[in-house]
Amino acid sequence: MFFNCIDVIIHPARARLRPARPGRGNWPAAAALAALACLVQPAAAQTARPDPAAPVTQLHDGIVAAATAGWPPQPQAIARLVGDSFDLPAIASAVLGRAAAAATPAQRDRLARALGNSLVRELARRRPAQADRFSVIETRATQPDEWLVITGFTPAGEPAINLAWRIRAGPAGPLIVDVLRDGASAVITEKQDIAASLANRDLDAVIAEIERRGAVGGS
Numbered sequence: 001m002f003f004n005c006i007d008v009i010i011h012p013a014r015a016r017l018r019p020a021r022p023g024r025g026n027w028p029a030a031a032a033l034a035a036l037a038c039l040v041q042p043a044a045a046q047t048a049r050p051d052p053a054a055p056v057t058q059l060h061d062g063i064v065a066a067a068t069a070g071w072p073p074q075p076q077a078i079a080r081l082v083g084d085s086f087d088l089p090a091i092a093s094a095v096l097g098r099a100a101a102a103a104t105p106a107q108r109d110r111l112a113r114a115l116g117n118s119l120v121r122e123l124a125r126r127r128p129a130q131a132d133r134f135s136v137i138e139t140r141a142t143q144p145d146e147w148l149v150i151t152g153f154t155p156a157g158e159p160a161i162n163l164a165w166r167i168r169a170g171p172a173g174p175l176i177v178d179v180l181r182d183g184a185s186a187v188i189t190e191k192q193d194i195a196a197s198l199a200n201r202d203l204d205a206v207i208a209e210i211e212r213r214g215a216v217g218g219s
Contacts, residue, residue, distance in 0.1 A: 052147035052167045052174045053136045059085040059176070060153075063128050071127045078120045086119065087168060087175035088112040094177070095190040099198055111207050115190075117214030129156055137162070145169040 062081040066073035082088075092112040093100045100108070134153040141147050149165040166178035178187040197206045 050169065050173050052139050052141075052169075053149045053151075055085040055167065055174055055176050056149050056151055056165050057136065060128075060134050060151075063123055067127050067129070072124055075120055075124070078123055079116065082116050082119045082123070085176055086116070087170060087177050088116045090168065090170075090175075090177050091115055091187060094187050095194055097191050097195060099194070099203060103203060107203055107207065111210065114207055114210040114214050118210060119214075121214055126155075131156065142166075147174070 059081060062085075063073075063078070066077055066081075089108065089112050092108050092115060095115070096103055096108075096111070103111075132153045132155055134151065136149060137152050138150040139147055145168060147167045149167055150162060151165065152160055152162045154160045161181070164180040165176050166180070167174045168177045178185055180186070194206055197209065
């Protein structure tokens with residue numbers, strides 16, 4: 001079929017000049033149908049590329065929806081939103097830095113959950129509004145499977161805020177792996193804090209402190 005398609009598309013006159021063959025119908029009509037099928041097939045086979053900004057807009061829209069339903073939001077609803085928008089295991093590995101090599105799978109999982117809880121708590125600090133004029137300003141690729149998504153929003157009575165979101169493609173689609181404000185990386189900041197804490201405490205104690213921060217009423 002593929003080579004027939006090429007022949008019909010490149011040499012349409014050749015198809016028109018061929019006589020009809022007994023028992024095989026009208027050849028020009030068949031050739032036209034084959035050419036049409038060739039043009040349609042690639043479009044049908046193509047799959048839409050994921051939108052790198054999707055996890056960011058999903059996060060924003062989800063928080064706004066939660067605010068519309070009532071505030072403070074249900075922690076479980078925000079936790080699901082965080083889990084669907086952020087690559088928490090990747091973030092946990094990144095903030096561990098060199099300590100990641102010695103961390104057990106259980107410690108990695110525990111840290112990922114603690115970071116997720118901290119995000120839930122931070123997202124519930126301020127009630128967003130639909131009038132915050134949120135927008136995606138720019139999306140640019142930094143690596144084949146990574147992007148930087150720049151967003152802007154203006155909270156009521158406050159100056160405009162621009163954030164840069166590092167997005168990485170994965171089996172579940174693109175997910176957030178870092179957030180930068182004024183050039184400062186949330187992952188690098190947390191990584192530095194953990195490295196400093198590990199100078200005089202073990203990893204379990206450091207994770208326990210992050211868990212405490214992420215708990216309701218923590219500081």
